[in-house]
Amino acid sequence: MPTTLEPLAWTLLAVIGLLVGSFLNVVIHRLPRHESIVFPGSHCPLCGHELRPWDNIPVLSWLSLRGRCRYCQGAISGRYPLVEIVAALLAILAAWVIGWHGQLLPALILLWALLALTLIDLETYLLPDRITKSGMVLGLLINASAFLTQDFALTRPLDALLGLVLGYGLLRGLAEIYLRLSGREGMGHGDFKLLGMIGAWLGWQDMFLALFLAALSGGLVAIVFLASGKGRDYAIPFGPYLALGAATMLLWPQVVIEQFLHLAAP
Ligand SMILES: [Zn+2]
Structure with a gap:
């Protein structure tokens, strides 16, 4: 790929990794409980309150709310942003090792x-x-x-x-x-x-x-x-x-x- 596009590609890959990590959090939480991973939409694991899109931005929402639910103030596990970060890091590692192939x-x-x-x-x-x-x-x-x-x-x-x-x-x-x-x-x-x-x-x-x-x-x-x-x-x-x-x-x-x-x- 042209070198001018490289920084864009890495950034895009990191963002996709964070979003996939956010989805993986849903999968990790719901699959063992035999819940649908599509419906209902994201909700607080503690109070069940439906999350708005801005409550659900990978890593940033957790940081800006200081690891608490906006609605019930309950503590949200640091595992959520961590999984998002690991998913993004894995993506970057894979692209670095395998290349844009x-x-x-x-x-x-x-x-x-x-x-x-x-x-x-x-x-x-x-x-x-x-x-x-x-x-x-x-x-x-x-x-x-x-x-x-x-x-x-x-x-x-x-x-x-x-x-x-x-x-x-x-x-x-x-x-x-x-x-x-x-x-x-x-x-x-x-x-x-x-x-x-x-x-x-x-x-x-x-x-x-x-x-x-x-x-x-x-x-x-x-x-x-x-x-x-x-x-x-x-x-x-x-x-x-x-x-x-x-x-x-x-x-x-x-x-x-x-x-x-x-x-x-x-
Ligand atoms: Zn809550």
Whole structure:
């Protein structure tokens, strides 16, 4: 793009990121409660008062009202502006790493979906089907676009299909074995669907590496938890680690693959 347009493009992307973050707040709040994400319009999570457009400007409304509802004066969690800022930063990071390329579009959608899933899982230990299952279909469709144009696909269509099947099947199988051996549920069904979704977007190769990164980072955190004397039955959701692994494979696949090869054959 012409360099004179670059600052405009970055600003626009940041604003879109903030607006998407505002929408993600609605998704994170309503999906686990099985509420519609469209109706009714935005309302205060405390008093239910309908919000006017000027109450709903990302970050700025929260700052100008000092984190309180205009109508009931109740404290509005700082998570709302934070999610908006993170959504915008993710967009800028993706554009910086990927460049102004057609693949930026699916990358943004995936990163924002992973952000919503992470926060929902941390709060409710659920990964809603409405995101993971729709994500599987959308990932397959985006990669199937490779039959028409190479501009948007993140991987080859067959690798995406294999990623979906292997990702879902592998975790399901592992969970089955764990259940037989320990008599406990190790992972939720949402985790299988999320890994299947990751496979549908990134292909089976990167899906495996994302799972490896998730197990590595999740294992490290679990060791810290155990060492610090927190109960061993303390449930840590696996979804955020899968999301982290997937985001890493989306943005820096070469770095991970090089490190992985280095580990395998030093
Ligand atoms: Zn209120």
